[in-house]
Amino acid sequence: MLLRRPDDILPSEITPPGVYEDRRRFIAMAGSIALAGALPAGKARATTPSPLGPIVKSPLSTVESQTAYKAITTYNNFYELGTDKGDPALNTHKLKPTPWAVRIEGLVNKPRTFGIDEILKLAPLEERIYRMRCVEGWSMVIPWVGIPLATLLKLADPQGSARFVEFISHYDKATMTRGVLDWPYNEALRLDEARHPLTLLAVGLYGEVLPIQNGAPVRLVVPWKYGFKSGKSIVAIRLTEKQPVTAWMKAGPSEYGFYSNVNPDVDHPRWSQATERRIGEFSKRKTLMFNGYADQVASLYTGMDLRRNF
Ligand SMILES: Nc1nc2c(c(=O)[nH]1)N[C@H]1C(S)=C(S)[C@@H](COP(=O)(O)O)O[C@H]1N2
Numbered sequence: 668m669l670l671r672r673p674d675d676i677l678p679s680e681i682t683p684p685g686v687y688e689d690r691r692r693f694i695a696m697a698g699s700i701a702l703a704g705a706l707p708a709g710k711a712r713a714t715t716p717s718p719l720g721p722i723v724k725s726p727l728s729t730v731e732s733q734t735a736y737k738a739i740t741t742y743n744n745f746y747e748l749g750t751d752k753g754d755p756a757l758n759t760h761k762l763k764p765t766p767w768a769v770r771i772e773g774l775v776n777k778p779r780t781f782g783i784d785e786i787l788k789l790a791p792l793e794e795r796i797y798r799m800r801c802v803e804g805w806s807m808v809i810p811w812v813g814i815p816l817a818t819l820l821k822l823a824d825p826q827g828s829a830r831f832v833e834f835i836s837h838y839d840k841a842t843m844t845r846g847v848l849d850w851p852y853n854e855a856l857r858l859d860e861a862r863h864p865l866t867l868l869a870v871g872l873y874g875e876v877l878p879i880q881n882g883a884p885v886r887l888v889v890p891w892k893y894g895f896k897s898g899k900s901i902v903a904i905r906l907t908e909k910q911p912v913t914a915w916m917k918a919g920p921s922e923y924g925f926y927s928n929v930n931p932d933v934d935h936p937r938w939s940q941a942t943e944r945r946i947g948e949f950s951k952r953k954t955l956m957f958n959g960y961a962d963q964v965a966s967l968y969t970g971m972d973l974r975r976n977f
């Protein structure tokens with residue numbers, strides 16, 4: 668059980684289940700989504716030309732209809748920029764995405780620091796339209812732009828003893844949220860999960876540079892896991908032998924496990940995970956095992972008890 672300090676907010680208060688959602692905010696947002704939906708997709712978004720260059724379409728994309736750009740960029744979890752869903756979009760001045768570098772360190776033969784421009788040139792940029800599901804019970808379909816994380820890992824040449832990959836987010840205590848989590852935000856994957864072809868380092872959204880509130884300039888995207896696995900604004904990628912303890916595991920170990928795979932059969936201790944609300948839709952959908960990516964990823968977990976390893 669978590670103890671409450673004056674500067675501490677319980678994860679239960681800042682990560683409420685969908686049913687506790689602020690109804691007024693939801694109605695306001697539904698209105699803006701309806702408006703955006705009535706316009707051609709391009710007109711609903713920023714019109715700045717994309718400096719990302721050519722983007723190839725990936726066969727790994729879902730063909731489901733995409734969530735409106737407006738919803739993807741105004742309904743966010745990025746606690747460094749505030750704990751309300753609308754806060755990150757209002758606090759983008761608190762994060763400067765240029766210049767930016769990402770260190771690859773730990774158990775690798777070729778530790779290296781990549782500038783963001785170098786990352787953009789490592790592999791053809793792909794558009795990957797993925798279903799994303801938050802542990803809070805909402806989901807979106809997001810057209811990410813990025814490169815496979817495996818491409819970057821290969822260049823760093825992981826040592827034989829490396830078993831996990833930790834992702835550390837940028838944190839500036841002078842401007843960003845204090846308390847709430849043990850900063851900097853960190854997440855981690857098993858090395859085979861990190862190397863899986865679906866695991867993406869995203870640098871863009873809807874064909875354009877990644878907005879700050881979505882984790883600029885580079886964030887992780889792991890579509891078969893709850894959203895919180897997808898660390899934003901990453902500054903370091905660290906290969907380790909021991910399983911890292913992640914920010915959410917520290918905040919609530921009984922609620923947020925290391926694996927965090929989307930699993931409709933394993934309830935969150937305080938609410939069911941059987942259904943979800945796709946942002947922009949009114950009725951609920953059944954949540955799919957591994958968020959619908961079971962054919963691609965179930966084999967990673969053969970023989971594991973997914974109730975114990977939640
Ligand atoms: N650094 C950082 N990364 C983060 C978070 C955060 O608070 N800080 N929130 C996570 C959670 S809970 C979710 S659901 C997704 C949300 O990503 P989106 O806002 O782009 O949809 O980001 C994840 N990555």
Ligand SMILES: [Mo]
Pocket residue numbers: 744800801802803893894895
């Ligand atoms: Mo989330």
